[in-house]
Amino acid sequence: MEIRLSGIVEESIVDGKGIRFVVFTQGCPHNCKGCHNPQTHDFKGGYMEDTDKLFEMFQEDPILKGITFSGGEPFMQPKPLTELAKKVHSVRKDVTCYSGFTFEEILNSENEDRVELLKNIDVLIDGKFILEQRNLELSFRGSENQRVIDVKKSLSENKIILVEDIDY
Secondary structure, three states: OEEEEEEEEEEEOOOOOOOEEEEEEOOOOOOOOOOOOHHHOOOOOOEEEEHHHHHHHHHOOOOOOEEEEEOOOHHHOHHHHHHHHHHHHHOOOEEEEEEOOOHHHHHOOOOHHHHHHHHOOOEEEEOOOOHHHEOOOOOOOOEOOOEEEEHHHHHHHOOOOEOOOOOO
C-alpha cells in the first residue's frame, strides 16, 4: 500500500524507547507554532513509498526495538500505517506513534480508520506541540501538555494510562 512520506530515519534513539526505525509521514493540519518538522506540513510534498518496502527495510536491522510513526500527522494516513503496524507486530516488535490529536480525539473520531490505527499502536505520544510549554527535559516529547500513553492498557481499562519514563 502506498503512503506519502517526508522521510525515514533507519536508527533513532530520540523517537521512542530503544533503537527505532522512524517513518515521517507527509501532511499535517495542526501547524503548531515552533514545530520541529515544518517541512512535513504540505500535504502535496514529500514522496510516495510502499509499505511493503518500508517493512523490508525495517526487518533488515535486527537491533531495532520497534517502529515509530511521526510526521506530519500519522493519523491523516491511517490505512497504510495500520497495515505497517500489523506487520511490525507480526515480528514481535512494538509501535510508537506521535500525533497532534489527543487520544480522546482519535478514539471518539467518526473516522474508523483512525480508530483502527490507534488500536494497533503500543505507545502514543499525543497532543499538539505548544511552544509556551516547551520543556527540553522531557523524554520523547517537546511540550508539557503531551502525554506518553500505554494504548493497550488505556483501551482495556477505558481510561488514560500513562507510561512512566522509567518503564518506557
